[in-house]
Amino acid sequence: MNSLGLALAILGAACSALFAGIGSAKGVGLVGEAAAGVVSVDPNKFSKVLILQLLPGTQGLYGLLTAILLLSRIGVIGSGAVDLTVSQGLMFFAASLPIAIVGLFSGIAQGRAAAAGVGIVAKKPDHSGKGIIMAAMVETYAILALLISILLIYNITF
Numbered sequence: 001m002n003s004l005g006l007a008l009a010i011l012g013a014a015c016s017a018l019f020a021g022i023g024s025a026k027g028v029g030l031v032g033e034a035a036a037g038v039v040s041v042d043p044n045k046f047s048k049v050l051i052l053q054l055l056p057g058t059q060g061l062y063g064l065l066t067a068i069l070l071l072s073r074i075g076v077i078g079s080g081a082v083d084l085t086v087s088q089g090l091m092f093f094a095a096s097l098p099i100a101i102v103g104l105f106s107g108i109a110q111g112r113a114a115a116a117g118v119g120i121v122a123k124k125p126d127h128s129g130k131g132i133i134m135a136a137m138v139e140t141y142a143i144l145a146l147l148i149s150i151l152l153i154y155n156i157t158f
Helices: 003-041 043-073 086-123 125-154
Strands: none
Touching: 003 043, 003 086, 043 086, 043 125, 086 125
16 A cells, blocks of 8 residues: 555645645634624624624534545545545645635635624624625635535546
8 A cells, every 4th residue: 555645635635725724713713803892792693793703603514514525435434544645635735725825815805804894893793794795705606616626526536
């Protein structure tokens, strides 16, 4: 068994979860800071700012999903690890990069957009949907990256 190929594939899975998770953690934290200020003044706005805070958390979930799918595909989860060449390991590693990189940056960007949406809730709570839509627009790119990573993972041949 070529352990380097397998190690590269596992490293790819780890990167997808790690970097997308960092982006989500940073984004959720940014929104949480803004939301805490609003809720300290008006606790009734909690549910509206909570929705905004949850949005940047999805990138971490996408990275985790990608990692699980990759690990399942190579048999680390389930049936036992397959024998991967270095080339195959590099392909699995590369397949994890779209969601790893886009998840990192879009999680932070979505957090900034959602934190701005918290400002809308603070001043005009009836317009919270506008802030949600603006933050959700960033989500599009994370979803596209997730799709590319999944397509790549499932089209690597053994």
